[in-house]
Amino acid sequence: MAAVLFDMDGTLIDSEQLWAISLQQLAGEYGGQLSEDARLRMVGTDMPTSMGIFHADLGQEHRDYAFSAERLVSLTGELFAQGLPWRPGALELLTEVRAAGVPAALVTSTERRLVKIALDTLGPFDVIVCGDEVGNSKPHPEPYLTAARLLGVPIERCVAIEDSSSGVRSAIAAGARVIGVPCEVALPGDLGAHLLPTLSGVDLAYLRGF
Known part of the structure; x- marks a missing residue:
């Protein structure tokens, strides 16, 4: 080896539950709620794929994916900084x-x-x-x-x-x-x-x- x-x-x-918290917070900011099925489909995927699943689940495909990704990383970073x-x-x-x-x-x-x-x-x-x-x-x-x-x-x-x-x-x-x-x-x-x-x-x- x-x-x-x-x-x-x-x-x-x-850390997946920390991602779940920030995803739900972002969904709430958009006036929606992320389904558990969508969240689990996001596990292990890259950010563009995750944002595609996220917006589709909320029925908000019109949103700027890059802006959402930036906000999600910011929210998750705050949680990471509290300890993992x-x-x-x-x-x-x-x-x-x-x-x-x-x-x-x-x-x-x-x-x-x-x-x-x-x-x-x-x-x-x-x-x-x-x-x-x-x-x-x-x-x-x-x-x-x-x-x-x-x-x-x-x-x-x-x-x-x-x-x-x-x-x-x-x-x-x-x-x-x-x-x-x-x-x-x-x-x-x-x-x-x-x-x-x-x-x-x-x-x-x-x-x-x-």
Whole structure:
């Protein structure tokens, strides 16, 4: 195993509910209410896709998607700055990876400005690939291929850890071995990932042997 590639939202930190709060606040500002079905369909998607689902669910496709995205990021940033809860087992695994000197990348669909806030909780990574810094977001393989290239390691020797279908598809398409730990939405069993309920009890020996 040459490196570990971590997704962020829903994988390392339990931030999806914070996104839910800011989405509902934005919907309220627009005089509407976001359905739970639409919110769950937004999990793991890039911002343009999320804003398309958001506006369609509200019946307000006429709104400026870029303006809505800017407002959503601002609202979510305020919540991120108050502190981010870890997903079960994530801190322990990340701490062991760092202590062992294994290269680690953060590969997320979230924009860099929010990731900077999250890093106050997460700590440093050898490489960070953000959603607004690649030409193609998950489920395209580009984010994970970019991380492996920046680390200087073969993607086939990397283990990626993801919570969403789009993230798993991205890592699988790139050629990584993938552990899926669903958070908000169940992961289908036919994606090609090794599925676990959480990262509790997962250590380096497990990553090297699965």
